[in-house]
Structure formats: C-alpha cells, structure tokens
Amino acid sequence: MRTPKGTNTLLSSPIKSIHLLAVVTISTAVVTINFPATAQTPAPSPKNKAKTTTQTTQVKAEPLSGAELWALNCSRCHMARSPDEFTAAQWQTILRHMRVRANLPAAQARALQKFLQAGAGK
Amino acid sequence: MKWNSPRRIDSSATARISLAIALLRTLSVVQAQDAAISPTQAQGALNASSQMQSVATSPPSNYVSRAEYDKLKAEHEAMKTEHDAMKQELDALKETVKQLTAAATPAPAAGSATPVPETEKAVSEAKQVAGPPPSEVAAAAETVPVELGPLATHSFSIVGDAEVQFGKISGQHGAFMLADFAPIFLFRGGDRILFEAGFDFILQNNAPAGSGYTTTVNLSFATLDYLINDYVTFLGGNMLLPLGTYSERSAGWLNKFPDAPLPRAVLPGNGVGVQLRGAIPIGDRGASVTYSTFVDNGVSSVNGTGNADQLDLGGNVGLTSDGRFANLHGGAGWGGRVAAFWPWKPGYDLEVGVSGMSSPWDDASRRRYSALVADWALHFSPYVEVKGEYMNTWVGTDDAGTITPRGWWIQAGYKFAGLKLDVPYLDKLELVGRYDTVNDGLGSRTKRGTVGGVYYVTNTLWLEADYEFTRNHGPNPLPDDSLLFQISYGF
Numbered sequence: 001m002r003t004p005k006g007t008n009t010l011l012s013s014p015i016k017s018i019h020l021l022a023v024v025t026i027s028t029a030v031v032t033i034n035f036p037a038t039a040q041t042p043a044p045s046p047k048n049k050a051k052t053t054t055q056t057t058q059v060k061a062e063p064l065s066g067a068e069l070w071a072l073n074c075s076r077c078h079m080a081r082s083p084d085e086f087t088a089a090q091w092q093t094i095l096r097h098m099r100v101r102a103n104l105p106a107a108q109a110r111a112l113q114k115f116l117q118a119g120a121g122k
Numbered sequence: 123m124k125w126n127s128p129r130r131i132d133s134s135a136t137a138r139i140s141l142a143i144a145l146l147r148t149l150s151v152v153q154a155q156d157a158a159i160s161p162t163q164a165q166g167a168l169n170a171s172s173q174m175q176s177v178a179t180s181p182p183s184n185y186v187s188r189a190e191y192d193k194l195k196a197e198h199e200a201m202k203t204e205h206d207a208m209k210q211e212l213d214a215l216k217e218t219v220k221q222l223t224a225a226a227t228p229a230p231a232a233g234s235a236t237p238v239p240e241t242e243k244a245v246s247e248a249k250q251v252a253g254p255p256p257s258e259v260a261a262a263a264e265t266v267p268v269e270l271g272p273l274a275t276h277s278f279s280i281v282g283d284a285e286v287q288f289g290k291i292s293g294q295h296g297a298f299m300l301a302d303f304a305p306i307f308l309f310r311g312g313d314r315i316l317f318e319a320g321f322d323f324i325l326q327n328n329a330p331a332g333s334g335y336t337t338t339v340n341l342s343f344a345t346l347d348y349l350i351n352d353y354v355t356f357l358g359g360n361m362l363l364p365l366g367t368y369s370e371r372s373a374g375w376l377n378k379f380p381d382a383p384l385p386r387a388v389l390p391g392n393g394v395g396v397q398l399r400g401a402i403p404i405g406d407r408g409a410s411v412t413y414s415t416f417v418d419n420g421v422s423s424v425n426g427t428g429n430a431d432q433l434d435l436g437g438n439v440g441l442t443s444d445g446r447f448a449n450l451h452g453g454a455g456w457g458g459r460v461a462a463f464w465p466w467k468p469g470y471d472l473e474v475g476v477s478g479m480s481s482p483w484d485d486a487s488r489r490r491y492s493a494l495v496a497d498w499a500l501h502f503s504p505y506v507e508v509k510g511e512y513m514n515t516w517v518g519t520d521d522a523g524t525i526t527p528r529g530w531w532i533q534a535g536y537k538f539a540g541l542k543l544d545v546p547y548l549d550k551l552e553l554v555g556r557y558d559t560v561n562d563g564l565g566s567r568t569k570r571g572t573v574g575g576v577y578y579v580t581n582t583l584w585l586e587a588d589y590e591f592t593r594n595h596g597p598n599p600l601p602d603d604s605l606l607f608q609i610s611y612g613f
Binding site: 108 | 273274277278279281306308309310316318347349351352353355357370371373375376399400401402403406407408410412413414461465467468469471473499501504578581582612
C-alpha cells in the first residue's frame with residue numbers, strides 16, 4: 001500500500017512495537033546471560049541437596065526423560081531420527097547444533113543427547 | 123600260666139604292642155643307615171616314632187583339630203566377605219543396566235511419580251509416522267558397552283539435504299533440475315564451541331545466449347556459536363535471521379513443499395552480524411520460552427537510492443565488490459524474536475512467536491525498513507500439523523512514500539497413518555495443502571493455493587508432488603500455475 005511521500009503515520013506505530021519487542025528480547029538476554037552455566041555451577045551442599053530432595057517430593061513430578069523429550073521435540077520440525085543413525089560422537093555435535101538452531105533448553109538437550117547416545121550406532 | 127583270650131586284650135595293651143613294634147622298626151632303620159648319620163636325622167626318626175605313637179593313641183582320623191577348625195572358619199569368613207562384596211557389585215551392575223535400559227526406552231523413567239501412558243501411546247504412534255523405532259533402542263543399548271570411553275573433544279560432521287526436482291509451469295516446457303545440494307558443515311570444539319556453515323549448490327543454464335551451465339554456490343549461513351551458559355548462546359557471522367521460523371526450518375526435508383511461501387520474499391533471510399539466543403524452560407514438562415536478538419548490517423539499496431524498487435533484502439554483507447570494508451548505509455539493523463513452546467503430550471504442542479527487525483536501507487540512511495512477523499505451529503496429534511506466518515513490513519522510500527509489502531501463509535498436513543488402516547503404502551502418505559498470499563506494496567498481489575502429497579520412503583527420503591494454483595493481479599506477476607515433483611533427502 002502506498003502512502004503520501006513523507007507521511008510516517010503508519011510507520012511510527014509498528015516501529016514502536018518493534019522497539020518494544022527489541023527491548024523485551026534484549027532484556028531477556030541481559031538477565032539470562034548472568035545465569036551461570038551448569039558446567040560452572042558448584043555442586044550443591046548437602047544442606048541444599050536435602051532441600052532439593054524435599055522440593056522434589058512435594059512437587060511429585062520428575063523431569064521428562066530423554067525418550068519423552070525425543071518424542072516431544074524432534075518431530076516438530078522434521079521426521080525424528082533414530083538413535084542408531086549416528087554415532088555417539090556425531091550425536092554430541094548434532095545436539096549442539098539443534099540446541100542452537102531449535103532453541104532447545106540446555107537441560108533438555110543434554111537429556112536428549114544421553115538418550116540418543118545410549119542407542120547410537122557404531 | 124593262663125593266657126587271656128584275644129577278645130580280652132584291652133586297648134591299652136594293643137597300644138603298648140604297637141609302640142614296641144614301632145620302636146623296633148625305628149631302631150632297625152637307624153642301624154641300616156650310614157654310620158655318618160647326623161643327630162638331627164636321628165632326632166627326626168625319634169619324632170617319627172613319637173608321631174606313630176600319637177597316631178596309635180589318637181581318636182579316629184575323621185575328627186578335626188581345633189587349629190584345623192579355626193583355619194577353616196577363617197577361610198569361610200574370608201569367602202563369605204568376598205561373596206558379599208561380589209553380590210554388591212553384581213547388584214550395582216544390574217542397577218546400571220536397568221538405568222541404561224530405562225534411559226533408552228521411550229517409556230517413562232523408572233520411579234516416575236506421574237506415569238504417562240499417553241506418552242507411550244504417542245511414541246508408539248510417532249514410530250509409525252516418523253520411522254525411527256525408539257523401542258528398539260533398549261535392545262540396541264544392551265549391545266553398547268557400558269564404558270565407551272570419553273568422546274573426542276573435537277568433532278567434524280556433515281549433515282544437510284539434497285533435492286532433485288521436476289517442474290512444469292503452465293505455458294512453459296517442463297524440466298528436471300538439481301534444485302539444491304545443501305550440505306551443512308558442523309565442527310564441535312570443546313564444551314562450548316560449534317562452527318556451522320550451510321551451503322547451497324545450484325546448477326543454472328548460462329541463458330539466454332550462453333552455452334553450458336554455471337554452478338552457483340551460496341553460503342546460506344556460517345556462524346561461530348559459543349555456549350555462554352545454559353540460557354545464552356552467542357552467534358557471530360552470516361546468520362539466518364529469526365524472523366518467523368521459516369528461514370531456520372526451510373531445508374528440503376523439513377519443508378513439505380518444493381518451494382517457499384510467497385510472502386517470505388518481503389523479509390530478509392539472513393544477515394551478517396551477531397546474535398544472542400537461548401531458551402528458558404518453564405516447568406518440567408517440556409515447555410519453554412525462547413528468544414533471539416541480533417544486530418547486523420541490515421538491508422540495503424541496489425543502487426544506493428531510496429527508490430521503492432531498489433530495496434535489497436540480502437546485499438549488505440560488509441565487503442563491497444571492489445574489496446572495500448563498508449556498511450553500505452552506515453547504520454545497523456537489529457531485531458529479535460520471542461516465542462513460547464507448550465507441549466502437553468508427544469505429538470500435541472503449540473508454538474507461538476512474534477519477531478521483528480528495523481534497519482536503514484538507503485545509502486544516506488534516511489529511509490528505514492521495518493518488519494513485524496507473527497508465527498505459529500500447532501500439532502494436535504502425531505498426524506496433524508497446522509502452521510503459518512503473518513508478516514507486515516514498512517518501507518520508507520524516496521519516490522513512493524511508505525510502502526507496506528506484506529503477506530501471510532498457512533499450511534496443513536495430515537498423515538494417513540492416523541486412519542490406522544494398516545495399508546502399507548497409504549500409511550506412508552501425507553496429504554498437504556497450503557495457501558499463501560503476498561502484496562509487494564507497489565500494486566502487485568498474488569494468491570496461491572497448493573495441494574499435494576508427501577510419500578515417506580524413509581524418515582529422510584521423501585517424494586513430493588504438488589499442484590499450485592496461482593492468481594496474479596498487478597504489474598509484476600509471479601509464475602503461473604505449476605506442477606512440481608521433488609525428491610528430498612536429508613542426511
């Protein structure tokens with residue numbers, strides 16, 4: 001659609017929306033960038049461990065297994081690949097690729113990797 | 123003298139007689155020895171006779187001495203301790219095997235507080251439509267040695283896809299073509315680095331007046347990815363831009379149609395810059411919020427002006443054709459995407475996202491290009507998928523004011539395996555349909571309906587056939603009705 005030259009009434013509103021979107025995404029990134037990586041997280045003290053165990057008991061739910069995550073995620077965008085289609089080392093590389101490309105949460109990517117490597121081809 | 127009868131000879135007498143005989147034998151042996159016999163040997167002989175006496179006077183041989191008993195008892199205790207240790211080790215090994223088997227089986231983890239039979243059912247259904255047999259993983263896992271050793275810290279892999287196509291456009295000759303050969307190089311370095319580069323090799327005639335053909339190689343993306351932590355990953359390089367989802371999920375064996383939705387033409391597919399992206403899990407049932415935010419060189423102008431027909435959505439890569447290092451307009455493009463993914467069981471999920479970008483585009487940086495995209499994808503069984511995108515852009519121009527190229531598309535697919543007819547070939551067929559429309563903002567509009575099917579030879583080898591009904595309006599018509607066949611392979 002054309003608008004008269006120099007008129008920015010249509011432009012101002014969407015740009016504001018995009019600015020808002022950018023602020024939200026950048027803020028999310030800034031906040032989450034301060035979270036330590038799992039690899040860098042010190043092991044919980046026995047006290048914290050006990051607390052975690054208690055919380056788990058209260059929630060009465062365990063994280064999804066790698067097999068369940070496989071069934072949930074891998075068919076979203078493509079036909080799921082069988083674990084024996086790649087070697088354990090290849091799965092490690094592919095899961096890193098998929099973690100980035102599909103924005104998989106890190107813990108889920110690790111569980112998926114463990115599941116796929118358990119049945120990996122040789 | 124009266125002799126006692128043999129029956130009346132008591133045991134002490136028998137012992138005395140035995141002792142006497144033993145002594146006589148010992149003496150005779152000593153005499154028969156060499157004259158130079160040592161006192162030690164003599165003492166040994168005496169000891170032997172003493173032992174014989176002892177034997178003659180000891181209880182029957184099936185008795186066990188205290189020393190022997192203690193020795194046997196000690197040996198028993200040691201064996202018992204060893205047995206207990208071995209039993210514990212065996213139990214630990216059994217537990218390890220059990221955990222490995224549970225991890226490799228699609229059923230819920232052992233001990234799960236919330237059994238999900240629906241998960242098993244959905245996974246079973248997924249097996250029918252997705253090809254890979256996760257239930258066989260358990261058996262496969264048993265064959266995997268428990269100790270594989272550490273995986274290499276660096277690894278190089280090639281994945282990707284390739285497509286061969288036959289197309290017949292209304293009013294033109296039909297032709298075969300190598301639609302695409304698109305390898306993706308993946309190099310994993312250490313715990314945090316991944317380098318990925320995707321290429322597109324395409325053959326094109328040297329038309330209209332030239333002979334032979336040209337092989338075109340496009341670098342569709344090449345990024346260095348660094349996993350900062352569980353929630354943030356840094357990307358730098360030639361990025362696929364997270365505007366909607368299509369650009370990141372468009373490979374031939376992901377897209378169920380041989381061509382892209384028309385309105386993708388109003389968005390840039392990639393850009394050179396940097397990006398932060400990641401995911402934050404919500405709860406523990408697989409839901410997550412994802413984000414991507416980027417800064418790049420932005421879009422540009424073909425001839426540097428701000429005229430509407432000069433917008434170039436993919437030509438500002440930082441290096442000019444004469445070798446200079448330059449951003450064509452000096453400004454930066456930026457944008458991002460936020461999305462939520464909510465699965466409620468395998469095969470049933472919803473993903474909704476909103477994304478956008480903004481960038482100057484003419485060389486003078488006086489005109490801006492802005493885009494806003496909404497995307498969604500819904501699976502409401504392993505057999506049914508509906509997804510689409512809506513995109514609107516605003517382009518300030520020198521000659522036409524602000525134009526708004528825009529469009530939307532929606533597609534749906536149904537896998538016949540869902541009918542559970544158990545017909546071998548029908549079970550591998552998916553019926554697909556798509557409707558897409560685009561308005562270039564300069565007076566041309568195109569509406570297209572596509573119907574077709576995908577036959578899954580395997581989970582990565584597809585045969586696709588589609589017929590596209592196209593209706594054009596305006597000065598810049600797009601190709602007319604067409605019939606397309608494609609073989610897609612993902613590797």
